[in-house]
Amino acid sequence: MMSREARTEAALIAAVFVLGLALRLVSLSRQAVEHFDEGIYSSVLWYDAAFGTEYPQRHLYAPPLLGELIRLADLVPGLRGSAPFLPAVIAGSASVLVLWWLVRSWFGRSAGLFVACIVACSDFHILYSQMALTDVPALCFICGSAALGVSGVHFRSGWRMAAAGIVCGIAWWTKYTGWLPLAIVWSGTIFWWVWRGRREIRLDRLLRLLLIMGLAALTVWAPWLWQLRGHGGYGAVAANHASYLGGWTAWQRNLSLHLAMQFLLSGMAGSLSVGLGMLVAGCDRWITAKGSTWNQSGSASATRQGFESGGFPPRPLLLRYLTAAAAMFLIALSVWPPLLLCCLGIGGVSGIVLWPVLQRQFRRRQTQDVSPPEPGAWPFTGADLVCAPRIDPTLGVSVVITWFVGMMVTTPLYHPYPRLFLPLLASIWVASAAGVGWWIESCLSVARRPKPDWQSNRLNSAARFLVGIMLLTAVAFSSYTATDVLETTIFQDRRSLVTAAGEIARKCVGSIRTVAQEQLPPMTPDDLRSERLVVYGFGEPALLYQLNRLGVAVAPVSHLNLTSNEERSARVAEFLVVGPYARRTSNFWEDFLSHTGQFEFVGEVPYRPGAIVLLNLFSPRWLRDHPEARTQSLELYRIVSSQTR
Numbered sequence: 001m002m003s004r005e006a007r008t009e010a011a012l013i014a015a016v017f018v019l020g021l022a023l024r025l026v027s028l029s030r031q032a033v034e035h036f037d038e039g040i041y042s043s044v045l046w047y048d049a050a051f052g053t054e055y056p057q058r059h060l061y062a063p064p065l066l067g068e069l070i071r072l073a074d075l076v077p078g079l080r081g082s083a084p085f086l087p088a089v090i091a092g093s094a095s096v097l098v099l100w101w102l103v104r105s106w107f108g109r110s111a112g113l114f115v116a117c118i119v120a121c122s123d124f125h126i127l128y129s130q131m132a133l134t135d136v137p138a139l140c141f142i143c144g145s146a147a148l149g150v151s152g153v154h155f156r157s158g159w160r161m162a163a164a165g166i167v168c169g170i171a172w173w174t175k176y177t178g179w180l181p182l183a184i185v186w187s188g189t190i191f192w193w194v195w196r197g198r199r200e201i202r203l204d205r206l207l208r209l210l211l212i213m214g215l216a217a218l219t220v221w222a223p224w225l226w227q228l229r230g231h232g233g234y235g236a237v238a239a240n241h242a243s244y245l246g247g248w249t250a251w252q253r254n255l256s257l258h259l260a261m262q263f264l265l266s267g268m269a270g271s272l273s274v275g276l277g278m279l280v281a282g283c284d285r286w287i288t289a290k291g292s293t294w295n296q297s298g299s300a301s302a303t304r305q306g307f308e309s310g311g312f313p314p315r316p317l318l319l320r321y322l323t324a325a326a327a328m329f330l331i332a333l334s335v336w337p338p339l340l341l342c343c344l345g346i347g348g349v350s351g352i353v354l355w356p357v358l359q360r361q362f363r364r365r366q367t368q369d370v371s372p373p374e375p376g377a378w379p380f381t382g383a384d385l386v387c388a389p390r391i392d393p394t395l396g397v398s399v400v401i402t403w404f405v406g407m408m409v410t411t412p413l414y415h416p417y418p419r420l421f422l423p424l425l426a427s428i429w430v431a432s433a434a435g436v437g438w439w440i441e442s443c444l445s446v447a448r449r450p451k452p453d454w455q456s457n458r459l460n461s462a463a464r465f466l467v468g469i470m471l472l473t474a475v476a477f478s479s480y481t482a483t484d485v486l487e488t489t490i491f492q493d494r495r496s497l498v499t500a501a502g503e504i505a506r507k508c509v510g511s512i513r514t515v516a517q518e519q520l521p522p523m524t525p526d527d528l529r530s531e532r533l534v535v536y537g538f539g540e541p542a543l544l545y546q547l548n549r550l551g552v553a554v555a556p557v558s559h560l561n562l563t564s565n566e567e568r569s570a571r572v573a574e575f576l577v578v579g580p581y582a583r584r585t586s587n588f589w590e591d592f593l594s595h596t597g598q599f600e601f602v603g604e605v606p607y608r609p610g611a612i613v614l615l616n617l618f619s620p621r622w623l624r625d626h627p628e629a630r631t632q633s634l635e636l637y638r639i640v641s642s643q644t645r
Contacts, residue, residue: 016100023120027492028089031085033497033546040061043544045074046548063176070084070086085130091129091139092140094140095119095129095139098143099430100112100113103430106430106434107437108388108437109387110285111433117281118274118341120273122273122425124418128612137175138175139423141168142181142423148167149168149185150395152212165213166220177423181217184399188398192394244415246412246414252412254414254415255412257416257619257620258421261421265489267490270338277433278436281437282318282440286318289384290313291383314447317447341429344431344435348432351439357442364388396434400427417616500543501550502550509531527551533553533573534552534575536562538557538578540581560598562595575637576637578592597640598640599640604634604636609632614629614630
């Protein structure tokens with residue numbers, strides 16, 4: 001039977017999970033496939049059946065798991081319109097639980113509650129949880145695999161390592177960077193062994209555990225690796241990925257772009273998550289300690305040593321937690337949540353190493369030791385042991401350090417697509433939660449001791465006064481500089497491309513009937529299917545998906561040698577649509593000009609892409625200096641028969 005403390009924790013996590021799920025579902029009806037890669041993955045819903053094969057070069061973008069999940073979601077009655085987004089919505093919501101479990105195991109109950117709030121309300125994570133992309137599902141599996149792997153090392157469990165490898169293999173089937181858990185767990189545990197672990201486990205046994213994880217992951221991923229033989233093997237995939245490498249010369253620029261995009265995509269929800277996380281974690285820990293010590297027999301002895309008559313923990317400690325929650329929220333409005341969390345992580349990890357409060361708690365949990373830390377101090381209780389880490393915090397810290405350093409070094413080496421920041425952001429979340437958990441327990445540890453003498457008390461009072469002044473200054477400055485605090489991108493409407501696709505369809509029909517678009521009656525998908533036309537798209541898979549949903553026959557092309565002939569033109573009208581991706585393709589304009597006589601301009605349709613798509617096309621500074629770039633256009637051309645040219 002669950003204890004009262006366990007039931008309370010379960011209820012809090014359930015509430016945070018529901019909050020995260022609600023934030024990901026509330027604007028789902030406003031979502032539409034518009035990102036280039038979204039169009040590639042969603043092509044399973046139309047291209048495969050229409051052409052009897054997969055979308056051209058789909059294997060270069062990702063393994064097939066996400067596409068198959070989208071296909072399954074499409075089979076659920078009533079969910080067809082949302083099918084492309086359901087895998088990411090489910091994985092994004094599940095990430096709240098996965099990261100809570102990971103952090104709770106490594107750094108204790110308070111840290112777990114804090115990270116759950118951060119993930120649930122992260123603007124950046126919510127945005128990608130509403131898109132038909134691989135990044136959020138892969139991150140969910142990566143974190144789950146890392147949690148299982150670290151737990152397998154701690155408990156010396158082969159079956160846990162095998163489970164970690166299986167989940168890693170699933171992540172690998174989702175995204176080609178799904179092998180990251182191997183790098184995270186292997187590097188972190190080796191670092192831990194060199195630092196502390198060599199006193200606890202022999203190197204050969206540790207290597208055997210790591211080998212089990214690696215073999216399990218490779219076994220799960222091997223079938224897809226075998227299937228890649230028909231597409232040039234994994235070498236073709238690696239060569240495609242290498243084309244996105246910018247190298248060390250672009251490292252600093254790419255990192256600055258990633259940070260700028262984080263600041264641009266952070267909003268009210270992310271700032272609120274920091275304060276909410278501190279509020280939930282701090283109050284829960286205070287109430288847990290209060291509820292478990294109100295009737296302890298040691299309270300009278302502790303009071304004689306100078307404790308306040310209110311018992312343990314003292315009421316001013318709760319006020320400190322509440323003040324920290326409010327201050328963190330206000331500061332996050334100004335310096336943005338990712339930067340604040342990074343500072344919390346660096347400070348917290350340093351604190352865990354220098355003042356091992358969490359390690360002592362973990363050892364007490366292992367031995368069920370509830371004795372006072374020193375004579376006259378408040379004793380520990382069963383509730384304190386329940387809140388302690390379940391895994392050696394030094395092992396968790398080692399993994400977090402190598403995770404963060406590894407991702408910090410490698411992420412800016414690639415083209416700065418915003419989604420590539422997610423694994424690095426996850427390490428920041430874990431580190432910051434570790435820091436918050438350490439601070440909460442450190443405050444309790446200090447409050448548990450006997451009251452210091454008069455001289456020390458004066459020094460402590462002066463230190464608290466100085467810290468209070470610094471905190472008030474930071475809060476005042478943040479409140480003054482914070483702007484657009486109510487803005488957020490998580491409720492944005494991404495259906496502009498759907499409207500644009502409808503305009504293109506009507507322009508095509510108007511061109512066939514030689515009438516103005518405004519004179520056409522409203523057209524249903526059945527009406528468009530009866531029209532003898534086909535639209536080719538150059539580098540616009542998302543637009544082709546939207547046109548297909550409207551009932552238009554579509555097909556992707558990778559060249560512009562599309563000359564029609566008179567016989568074919570009599571049977572079907574052919575069109576070419578060109579958008580921002582085509583314009584940014586190397587040598588596109590040279591190719592277009594060499595075939596310009598084959599195309600007759602029909603019209604131009606403007607649309608407004610979502611924030612993620614814009615940041616794939618332009619840097620934040622460019623968007624700031626050129627607001628007109630927020631509106632893109634699609635150009636429609638009719639392919640002219642060779643006999644009439």
